[in-house]
Amino acid sequence: MTDVVPPQVRSRMMAAVKCKNTKPEMVIRSGLHALGFRYKLHDSRLPGKPDLVLPKYRGVILVNGCFWHMHECQLFKLPSTRKEFWREKLERNRQRDLRNIDRLLASGWRVMVVWECALKGPRRGAKDTILGECVHWLLSDVEFASLEGR
Template sequence: MRISQEKRSHIMRTIHSKNTKPEIIVEGILSNLDINYMAHCHSLYGKPDFLCEVYKAAIFVNGCFWHGHQCHMFRSPDSTNKYWVSKLQKNSERDIRVVSILNNLGYKFIVVWECALIGKRKLDPLVLQDCLEEWLLAGNGNCEIDSKGLKAMVSSI
C-alpha cells in the first residue's frame, strides 16, 4: 500500500526520539534494579539513552528500523529506497564511531534493541532484567540484547 507524501510526512513527524516506549521499559528495569543512572546524557559523546557512571556503562535503546537491525522487525521501505539506504548507512557508521569513542573513554556499551522490548517476540521482562543486570555487574565488554537475549557484540551495530 502506497502512502501519500503528505501522510508519510505526518507519520514521520510523530515519531519521538526520546522517552519512547522502549526507553521507558529500560528505565523501569534500571529503577527495579536500584541502579543509579542518568537519562539522555548529552555530556557524553553519542548521547547515550542511559549512563550508569558507577559501572562506566552506556546504554542505548535502538529502534530496529532506524539502526538497520537485521531482525524480524526491520523492513526496508519501498518508497525513496536510495534515501533510506543512505540514511541507514550513515546511522550505522555513526554507531560504529560512538562505540569506538566510548570504549576509548573507558565505557562499556550495550544496545538494547527494540525487538527485545516490544512485539510478539519480545523478551520476558524478568529475562530482560536478568540480561541487563548480568551485563552491568559482570560484563566488561560491548553487548547487545535482542529478541534472543544477551550476546557479545562481535560486529558493527
C-alpha cells in the same frame, strides 16, 4: 507502487516514531530504576548522547529502535517508497552508531546495546529476563554486550 501518503506527511509520521521515550527505552529505564539503579539520561557530554549512563558501573546502555538503527531483524523493513533515500539515511545512522560505540569504549566506558526486538515483536524475551541480563551485565566487567530478539 504508489504511496497514498504525501511525502511531507510520511516524514512527519516517521519523525513521530523517532521520539526519545520509545517504549523499550521506558521499560529499561523504569525497570532498572525500580531495581535501585540510577542513571543519567542522554548525557550530551558523551558521544551520541547515550540513552542511559551509569557512571557507578562505568556503563552506558543504548536502547536502539530496529528501524532507525538499521538492525537486521524481523522488525526492520525498508519503506517501500524512496528506498534509496532511506537506505542511505539509515546506513549513515548505523555508521554513526558504530563510531559512537568505538569512542565510548576507547574512553573507558562499557557499552550495552538493547535492541527493540529484545522487548518487542515475535522474538522478544520476557521483560524480567531482559532486565536481568542488563543487571547481570552492569555488575560484570564485560566491555561490550548486545541484547536482541531470539
